[in-house]
Amino acid sequence: MRVVSRSGDRLAYYSDLFQIPKELIEDANPDIHEGVLPEGLDVEIPGFILQKETRLDIDLAAIALQYQLPIDALLMVNHVEQRPFSVPVRIMEPLLVTEKLYDYQSLHDDLEILSFHYPFIKVESIGLSVLGKELFEVRIGKGDKVIHYNGSFHANEWITSAVLMKWLNDLLLSVTNGSSLCGMDCLPFYRDVTISMVPMVNPDGVDLVLKGAVAAEEKVDVLKINNDNPAFYAWKANIRGVDLNNQYPANWEIEKKRKVPKAPAPRDFPGETCLSEPEAVAMKELAERRNFERVLALHTQGKEFYWGYEGHEPEQAANIAKEFEERSGYRAVQYVDSHAGYKDWFIQEFKRVGFTIELGKGINPLPLSHMPTIYEDSVKILMAGLYM
Structure with a gap:
């Protein structure tokens, strides 16, 4: 106003x-x-x-x-x-409707709505996708400690974008109205922490899953990559068929050697070189620029989270993982046989705390009917990430 x-x-x-x-x-x-x-x-x-x-x-x-x-x-x-x-x-009620097929246009429109009514948030483009869509970072808060959250690294895990935007709306309601979220007053977090959020890392892929081949704008032969299957619900990669969460210089060579797809594919192809994709590069440069204290990368599914990488994680990571586990009921897993992910690279590069959080349980893409339960569980982790 x-x-x-x-x-x-x-x-x-x-x-x-x-x-x-x-x-x-x-x-x-x-x-x-x-x-x-x-x-x-x-x-x-x-x-x-x-x-x-x-x-x-x-x-x-x-x-x-x-x-x-x-x-x-x-x-x-x-x-x-x-x-x-x-x-x-x-404003006492959420402005956004996030229980819907959450595509790039939904994100764009919702960021405009929140920026208009809560102009103390900062929305910035950190780069462009393959098809030229802006990769938006949202920042809220003014503290020196910067904690980062991201969603939709994988295209058919788009519900993670909706979860983050719902949480952002709830945070804004809490700080402006003095109300609590998960039993916590959010204004002290606003003063002490800066939240960095990239709700949709892979907008081209999300639109492909939700809208079909038309989303490729005839610039990429996605039907060929998808074996002429017009249904893209199983697609995890970016629009060029590269898995963005297999793009980072954390033993990338191991993933390149052992992954079955040796060419662009709906999932698991780590690229011809690491950091070949503009979305992956933008996220790497953002971490270097913002100097994140910790990273929480949202994926689906499994109701578990991964918190270590090759022994590079700091000692306090175990205590934070225990808190997340107790609050949410999600299972804490220190190590998995996987490399080249964003969380892996962040832990290796900065020796700080990072998490890959697998929201919900079922077959990707998780149905919208799961959204209330997913949010109820995950918001406890999202909030705990601010104070631990």
Whole structure:
């Protein structure tokens, strides 16, 4: 919601007036500095929408009483002679519908919705997919400790993108309304941690799974790669048939030698060289640029998570894994016979904590009917990742 400053106003006054933490208003207006404001500045108030009061025979005092608002909150968005009046209404329910076939357009639209209503979040393109789709990173928070989450490395695991976006929406509701999430107040996390999130690493592949060969835009012969099968539900790779989670320089040569597909395929082909794909490169460069404290990569399925790699994981990883296991009921697995994944490379490169979390149980792609249960379990891990 946007208001226009009056001479003598302060951001701290807007915080009191609308009961929104002052740092959220400051971060939503990075070009406005604390102090007495001049008249006529546009000021964003996060977590509110303007709603029209359709009754023309009501005055501001009556509206203030009905909506439990200070009169001045109404004066900020109305002229006394104006009809109909606008009413600042606090956003108390999720803005996003994530229980749907969650494609790239859904992500794009939902990020626009959240950025508009919660302008203290930062959305940045970190690179482009093979077909030129932007790879979006979302950041929320202002702490020095940066914790990273990602989803949809694998195309038919697109439900992980929906889980992350639902969690992001819930986090935003919590910090703006002072409500708890999994029994925890989220505002301290906002102050102490920066959450980095790439909800959809493989947008081309996700669209291929959900929309079919038309998603390839005639730039890649995906039908040939898929053995002329027009159904792409089993496709894990990017649009060029390269498994993005087999692309990293963590014993990549072992995966290259032993993987059965020796050419582009719906799954498991690690590429002709490591880091051959732009999506994989963008994620590597992001980790190097942001200096992540830890990484949580969401996949499906198995209701388990992997937390070690070749003994490079730090000692505290075991304690965090135990906490995740106790909170979610997911099984903690230290080592698996797998290499060249994003989590593997991160642990090897930085000697920090990394997880591959296999959400849900069944056959990929998991059905949307599993979404509520998957979220109920996984949100406990996502939240625990912030404080452990």
